Amino acid sequence: MNRKYRKTIIAGNWKMNKTASETVAFANEIKPLLPKTRACEAVLCVPALNITTAQKALKGCRISVGAQTLHYEKSGAFTGEISADMLDDLGVKYVIIGHSERREYYGETDATVNRKVLAALAAGLTPIVCVGESLDQRMLGVEKELLAYQLMTAISGVSAEDMKRIVIAYEPVWAIGTGKTATSEQAQEVCEHIRACIRKKYDARIARGVSILYGGSMNVKNAAELLKMPDIDGGLIGGASLKPADFAQLIEISAQVENE
Numbered sequence: 001m002n003r004k005y006r007k008t009i010i011a012g013n014w015k016m017n018k019t020a021s022e023t024v025a026f027a028n029e030i031k032p033l034l035p036k037t038r039a040c041e042a043v044l045c046v047p048a049l050n051i052t053t054a055q056k057a058l059k060g061c062r063i064s065v066g067a068q069t070l071h072y073e074k075s076g077a078f079t080g081e082i083s084a085d086m087l088d089d090l091g092v093k094y095v096i097i098g099h100s101e102r103r104e105y106y107g108e109t110d111a112t113v114n115r116k117v118l119a120a121l122a123a124g125l126t127p128i129v130c131v132g133e134s135l136d137q138r139m140l141g142v143e144k145e146l147l148a149y150q151l152m153t154a155i156s157g158v159s160a161e162d163m164k165r166i167v168i169a170y171e172p173v174w175a176i177g178t179g180k181t182a183t184s185e186q187a188q189e190v191c192e193h194i195r196a197c198i199r200k201k202y203d204a205r206i207a208r209g210v211s212i213l214y215g216g217s218m219n220v221k222n223a224a225e226l227l228k229m230p231d232i233d234g235g236l237i238g239g240a241s242l243k244p245a246d247f248a249q250l251i252e253i254s255a256q257v258e259n260e
């Protein structure tokens, strides 16, 4: 992480976990465990149905509540979907876009990810754009080309001004929920490459200001090592974000690394 130029973000992705009552229980449990001073930007992306409950339950404890996806149209006949304006109206800031589970199970493509990114920006939201290679792609050694393509498609049509509001999450698909973490060197190499791609499209000033997160089995044991890497500015955390003690500790670890 490089605190001088960019925000450190610890973002939890709850996926399809926790009912409203469980969300309240989580909030009550985590509150006394959180660092007293502002440590980093902490976000929990909860199921859309529980956003309001989570906001109320986490009030006053410096964790903002985000969403896990949105639709790219402003409104209309899209049963079951949620628009950027709906999220904005609830006071949501962060929204995950293009998570590999959305790409795998719900047919999201690089093109729809791009439309969603543009819709989120237009509504004033901050997209957390996920990119990542599969195990096969890594075995073939094409991950850098693939990530450059995923990224460039996702941010196609994004102005330099708007790029400052985007967060990128590098999530190797083979590391998500598998307990297999990329080594800090592997993750750093890719995050550095992502930053270089942003530099090439925009300029050095924009690139150094973009927070790039690592995601994929990040936990209290491996977080410090990953966060010490110069181009890793935080984490997108699934499993470990469901446990109040672990999520609080991840926030604490990021503060410790920042202060080193």
Ligand code: PGA
Pocket: 013, 171, 175, 176, 177, 178, 179, 215, 216, 217, 218, 236, 237, 238, 239, 240
């Ligand atoms: P994980 O999930 O931490 O459980 O691997 C990360 C993610 O999918 O964002």
